[in-house]
Amino acid sequence: MSFMEPFRIKMVEPLTSLTMEERIKILEHSGWNPFQVEGRHVTFDLATDSGTGALSQDQWAAMMQADEGYFYSRSFKKLEKCVKSLTGFQFMLPAHQGRAVEHLLFPILSKPGMTVFSNYLFPTTRGIADLVGLHAVDVPCQGSPDNSFNGNIDCERLKVELEKVGPEGAMVVLAVASTTPTGQPVSMANIQDLSKICSKFDVPLIMDGCRYAENAYFIKTRDKEYKNMTCKHIALKMFSYFDHVYVSAKKDGVYNTGGFLATNSEDVYNKVSGRMFYTEGFQTYGGLTGRDMEAMTIGLLEGIDDKFLQYRVESTRMFGDILKEAGVHVIDPIGCGIYLNGAKCLPHIPTCEYPAFALHCALYVSGGIRCAQLGDILKLDESNERENPKSQHILRIQIPRRVYTLSHMLHMRDIFKGIIEKRETISGMRVVDFTSSDYSAVLEPLNGKLFDE
Ligand SMILES: Cc1ncc(COP(=O)(O)O)c(C=O)c1O
Structure with a gap:
């Protein structure tokens, strides 16, 4: 499939350029933990696509015209109109990001001791479920025909x-x-089946729509029933099966912050409005500035555009494919982001020596690339052992929207290729200090050097 970036670039930010020796020193000072490296020392930051996208000329222009009024500002009214027409819901409330909506909504829809079922709860969603006393239970499917809809x-x-x-x-x-x-x-058929089940059992069905637009594109391209529909119409149909929807605008909303709740329940709307006054702010701004609401409105519209979504999804897939060709163990199928099996990329490093961390360090040193490791790889398990058998040793690449070009991807492919070619020289890691999380842990290469050349 032929695709390209559907934009040209008007403002540029120089890329950081350091030598390998400089990056080794920086990593050493950062406790051999790429999460701890300052942003100015990272050339390609692929840790997350959340809030890291580039804004369009229309977003910047809209910000200049923002109305910063507290009650029912012009900027709020634009956002409200946009969300209502995108989702088809009658009521909407803005919030500063997705998890803020979860925190407001969950206690209203549930009581402590209840269970929240999901395909996959995002870790922060799981944390909020925990905070409000809910049991979180994932019931994911085990694969799907052609692996098209494994969510x-x-x-x-x-x-x-x-x-x-x-x-x-x-x-x-x-x-x-x-x-x-x-x-x-997730497929449309799965959403439809789920909706019937939730109606039958009379339990609320909520969409965590952080990646609703990309999901609509996958439905368009993988389910022939929808191939002639626009992503916007597919999304509208998806939303129609839910009682409530919340979205983090930091992802498919193509903005740096923001989120919203959309619902047809006046009762839920009134209760959330009442609660949010004390935490997010009044219901007509929800912790956002007028500027944010202006840029978010445009971002939501740009983010559901078919051409944009084609570039977004297909460039991610293309990057994954060229990494596979370079010998990188990419987990199939590629969806929203690229997930690498660190243990399989560096098979000479046993999992107790954290191959995903070692790969991450090698990527930083060789090319200034930062990704994200998933799960609490370094946390002690119940038996006080670090070799947690549940650890997946996955390295995640998420590509900020409209930030890196296809030639950046080719360059990063070459960095990966160089690492795979000399992978036998990469050392395993040891934990020196673990206080609270993988993000802040201090490690070191087992024999003092990352590359044993
Ligand atoms: C599926 C999912 N749900 C919820 C969230 C939380 O959204 P936010 O970061 O805006 O709070 C995220 C963030 O990445 C997510 O991916």
Whole structure:
């Protein structure tokens, strides 16, 4: 499929250029943990696509015309109109990001002790479920025909689980598309089946729509029934099966912050409006400036455009494909982001020596590339061992929207290729200090040097 960046570039930011020796020193000072490296020392930051996209000329121009009024500003009214027409819901409330909506909504829809079922709850969503006293249970499907929609929820298993807890005991959150574990889309048929089940059991069905637009593109390109529909129309149809939808505008909203709740329930709308006054701010700005609401409105419209989505999804797939050709162990199928199996990329490093961390360090040293490791790889398990068998040793690449070009991807492919060619020389790692999370841990190469050349 032929595609290109559907834009030209008007403002540029120079890329950081350091030598390998300089990067080794920086990494050493950062406790051999790429998460700890300052942004100015990173050339390609692929740790997340959340809030890291580039703005368009229309977004910048709209910000100049923002109305910063507190009550029902012009900027709020534009956002409200846009969200209502994109989602088809009657009520909307803005928030500063996706998790803020979860934090407001979950206690209104649930009581402590209830269960929230999902295909895959994002880690912060799981954390919020925990904070409000909910049991979080993922019931993902085990693959799908052609692996096209591996983000689907397992409807049969869900029915069994719902029978057990009964209508008062549950709610369902479907991540569309999922971010964890490997960014897979959900089919329209799965959404339709799920909606019927939730109506039958009378439990609320909520969409975590952080990647709703990419999901619509996957439906368009993988389900022939939808090939002639625009992504905007597919998304509208997806939304129509849910009771409530929340979206983080930092992803498919193509903005640096923001989020919203959309619902047809006046009761939920009133309750969330009441609560948010104390945490996010009044319901007509929800922690956002007028500028944010202006840019978010445009970002939401740009982010659901078919040509933009083709570039977004196909360039990610192309990057994954050229990494595979270079010998990198990319997890198939490629969805929203590229997920690498660190253990398989560096098979000479046992998992107790953290191959994903070692690969991450090698990528930083060789090319200034930062990714993200997934899961608590370094956390001690119940038996006080670090070699947690549940650790997946996955390295995730998420590409900020409209930031890096196809030639950057070719360059990064060459960095990966160089690493794979000399992978035997890369040392395993040891944990020196672990206080709270993988993000802040201090490590070191086992024999003092990352590359044993
Ligand atoms: C599926 C999913 N849900 C929820 C969130 C939380 O959104 P936010 O970062 O805007 O709070 C994320 C963030 O990446 C996500 O990927």
